[in-house]
Amino acid sequence: MDFFSTLQEGQVSEELLQLVRVLIVIVIGLPLLVILRRTLSRYVAKHYSPHYGMLSGKIFFYIGVTILVVTVFHELGFSLTPLLGAAGILGIAIGFASQTTISNVISGFFLIAEKSFVVGDVINVQGNVGVVYSIDTLSVKIRMFDNRFLRVPNETMIKSEFINITRFPIRRVDCNISVAYKEDLKRVSEVLFDVAEKLPYSLQEPPPLLIFDKFGSSSIDILFVAWTAKENFLKLRNGLNMGIKERFDKEGIEIPFPHVSVYAGSASNPLPVDLLSSEKKVFSASKNIE
Amino acid sequence: MHRHRIGPLTIFLRKLLNEIWVASSRDEKRKGEPDNLPDKPEWVRMALPGEFRVIRLAPVLPDRPVVIDTEHAYRFMSQTRTKVYSRIPAFVRITPASREDLIIAEIPSVVLSETWFGIFTEGELSYSLSSTARRILTDDLLEPYLVVCPMEIRNNSSDELKFEKVCLRADRLSIYAKDNALWADETVITYNGMDSETHMEMKGVVPGEAAGASLVSRPRSPVKRSMGLKTFKLLRDFHIPGF
Numbered sequence: 031m032d033f034f035s036t037l038q039e040g041q042v043s044e045e046l047l048q049l050v051r052v053l054i055v056i057v058i059g060l061p062l063l064v065i066l067r068r069t070l071s072r073y074v075a076k077h078y079s080p081h082y083g084m085l086s087g088k089i090f091f092y093i094g095v096t097i098l099v100v101t102v103f104h105e106l107g108f109s110l111t112p113l114l115g116a117a118g119i120l121g122i123a124i125g126f127a128s129q130t131t132i133s134n135v136i137s138g139f140f141l142i143a144e145k146s147f148v149v150g151d152v153i154n155v156q157g158n159v160g161v162v163y164s165i166d167t168l169s170v171k172i173r174m175f176d177n178r179f180l181r182v183p184n185e186t187m188i189k190s191e192f193i194n195i196t197r198f199p200i201r202r203v204d205c206n207i208s209v210a211y212k213e214d215l216k217r218v219s220e221v222l223f224d225v226a227e228k229l230p231y232s233l234q235e236p237p238p239l240l241i242f243d244k245f246g247s248s249s250i251d252i253l254f255v256a257w258t259a260k261e262n263f264l265k266l267r268n269g270l271n272m273g274i275k276e277r278f279d280k281e282g283i284e285i286p287f288p289h290v291s292v293y294a295g296s297a298s299n300p301l302p303v304d305l306l307s308s309e310k311k312v313f314s315a316s317k318n319i320e
Numbered sequence: 321m322h323r324h325r326i327g328p329l330t331i332f333l334r335k336l337l338n339e340i341w342v343a344s345s346r347d348e349k350r351k352g353e354p355d356n357l358p359d360k361p362e363w364v365r366m367a368l369p370g371e372f373r374v375i376r377l378a379p380v381l382p383d384r385p386v387v388i389d390t391e392h393a394y395r396f397m398s399q400t401r402t403k404v405y406s407r408i409p410a411f412v413r414i415t416p417a418s419r420e421d422l423i424i425a426e427i428p429s430v431v432l433s434e435t436w437f438g439i440f441t442e443g444e445l446s447y448s449l450s451s452t453a454r455r456i457l458t459d460d461l462l463e464p465y466l467v468v469c470p471m472e473i474r475n476n477s478s479d480e481l482k483f484e485k486v487c488l489r490a491d492r493l494s495i496y497a498k499d500n501a502l503w504a505d506e507t508v509i510t511y512n513g514m515d516s517e518t519h520m521e522m523k524g525v526v527p528g529e530a531a532g533a534s535l536v537s538r539p540r541s542p543v544k545r546s547m548g549l550k551t552f553k554l555l556r557d558f559h560i561p562g563f
Contacts, residue, residue: 198441227433234435234448235387235485259434259445 052105055098063094081148084164130185134168137184141165147194154193155182200233201260203267207274208249210284215242215250221281222254225273231262232270248289323354324377326412327465329429330355333375333414338368340375342414342425366424372416379410379502380426380537381467381490385446387435388486390453396481396511401474404453407466408490410502413537429465437487446487453486457529462501469493469504470527477513489520491540496526498533 067087075083103110125132142165147153151162153172160174170187172180195201209218219240226238236257243251254274258266278285322333328348334341343361388406396402409430416422435448454461457468469488475481486509493504506527510519526533 199443199445200436200440230431230433232433234433236436236440257436259436262434 048105048107052102055101055105059094059098059101063091063098067091067094079148080150081165084149085142088167130183131168134184137188138165138167141170141184141187147192147197151197152195154195155180155187156190156192159195196260199260200236200257201263202255202257203263203270205254205256205267205270205274206243207252207254208246208285209252209278210286211250213250213283217281218252218283221277221283222252222274225270225277226254226256229256229266229269229273231258231266233257233259249286321357323357325352325354326377326379327409327429327463329412329427329465331377331412331414331427332357332361334363335375338371340366340368340372340414340424342366342427344427346431348430364425368416368422368424372418374417375424376415376417376420378413378415378420378537379465379467379495380413380540381408381493381495381504382411382428382432382447383426383491383540385437385444386432386449386488386490387437387446388449388453388488389451390484390486393482393484396473396475398475398478398480400481401472402455403470403472404455405457406449406453406469406471406488407451407461407463408449408469408488408504410465410467410495444487464500464502467495467502467504468529470506470529472506472508474508474510476510477516479513481511489522492522492542494524494535494539495537496530496533497536498530501530502536503527503530503533 067090070090071083071087073083074086100110103113147162149162149164152159153162155172158172158174158180160172160178160180163171163173163179165171165184167184169184170182172182174180207222209215222240223238226232227234232238233256238254238256241253241255243253245251254270256266256270275285277283324331324333328346330345330347332341332343332345341363343357343363345355345358345361347355386406386408388408390404409428409432411426411428413426414424416424432447432449435446437444437446453471462468469490471486471488473481473486488507490504493507496503496505503526505525506523508521508523510521512518522539526535
């Protein structure tokens with residue numbers, strides 16, 4: 031009897047010890063993993079790029095969690111071989127049930143490998159523009175400029191077109207300008223190049239360019255483009271548009287409003303206009319309305 | 321408040337306990353006396369780790385490469401060497417006299433336009449110098465805020481060298497002063513052909529034209545005596561449709 035009770039007590043204390051070891055592994059291991067992940071992410075982000083920081087943190091964390099799970103199973107006395115076999119069968123079942131999720135995970139790998147964009151890039155996904163906040167297992171998180179949060183599934187990102195606005199170091203600012211038909215286009219051109227030259231963040235090379243667009247219904251339409259470092263894009267766009275308006279006003283160059291000419295049957299004859307007062311008195315007038 | 325004029329730039333300095341207040345204005349038309357404080361000066365306040373009674377204003381070269389136009393489009397025949405001079409407007413570095421590592425501010429004497437030196441997908445943001453590189457330098461071209469940079473260009477290739485612009489790595493040059501003029505050390509640019517890198521060598525000594533000049537500021541970046549760099553602007557880079 032004494033022997034059996036001693037054996038049972040020994041078994042209990044062994045199980046308790048096992049449980050304590052598992053708890054220690056979890057309690058110490060998990061926070062340690064989180065702290066190390068954060069430290070590694072910050073270090074890599076600081077010395078290389080935020081994208082690599084995020085990536086290294088994730089890889090480190092997933093490897094760490096796998097090791098932790100294996101250790102816990104080992105401590106609990108589970109053999110991993112039958113588990114892996116079961117996981118294979120279970121994996122097929124789960125795979126069928128969660129095709130979208132798995133597609134997102136695999137798409138995520140391709141997105142990271144392809145490097146079409148990295149954390150910190152400004153991208154335009156189907157009209158939504160924002161800064162890439164993170165590239166996660168299932169989705170890409172974007173902080174939009176109005177501070178809304180956009181989540182795009184990795185699968186959607188792989189399938190759809192998107193524009194990486196900040197991929198290249200310099201950007202072009204387009205100004206669509208209309209001037210009246212009476213204006214001297216040579217003078218207009220001189221003024222536009224002068225405005226661009228006076229803005230220090232408008233790059234000298236590649237040089238600004240003036241493109242004659244078309245003879246519009248009310249104006250001559252011009253496209254004027256200038257280049258700037260990507261971080262100065264908004265500064266240049268505002269500077270150019272405001273500068274052009276200011277100089278046009280100063281130089282007396284007309285930016286026309288839409289014109290509509292109304293004719294009463296013939297271009298040569300004036301259009302008769304009758305003005306009626308509230309007392310129904312009738313006045314006659316003839317005017318060209320332009 | 322103290323006012324100092326350096327070329328078109330006037331710097332205003334004010335001291336309050338361990339704080340230095342800095343403001344600036346530019347007037348390219350007037351010469352001589354410093355400007356009056358603008359109506360709404362944009363003061364920059366800097367708290368220093370102690371009280372410093374003497375403040376130093378020193379010329380330094382710009383913090384980015386400078387792209388310089390040659391006077392006219394140049395063609396260098398094979399095995400030709402020539403010397404050109406360019407004048408780069410200095411930045412004014414403000415530090416406590418006893419602690420030159422504490423940079424209070426750096427203000428350009430002339431606001432330089434930006435330019436891109438490279439191709440559409442990669443390159444360097446640089447400053448563009450509207451004043452041209454000259455073959456002959458006369459005394460009237462020396463100004464106390466313009467740093468004269470002598471450059472010797474050697475075409476060691478068997479091809480003809482064509483270039484319109486040259487990119488000078490100003491951050492690797494020192495400044496020397498002599499007779500109210502500022503000089504940078506001489507740069508030797510050696511072109512070895514399209515398939516080889518262009519070598520740029522900073523001599524790191526006072527140029528012969530300014531013998532006896534004294535050193536006033538060291539280079540921003542450590543001097544590598546010889547560098548293989550993209551220096552000449554390849555004309556084809558921006559003349560493919562960049563639209």
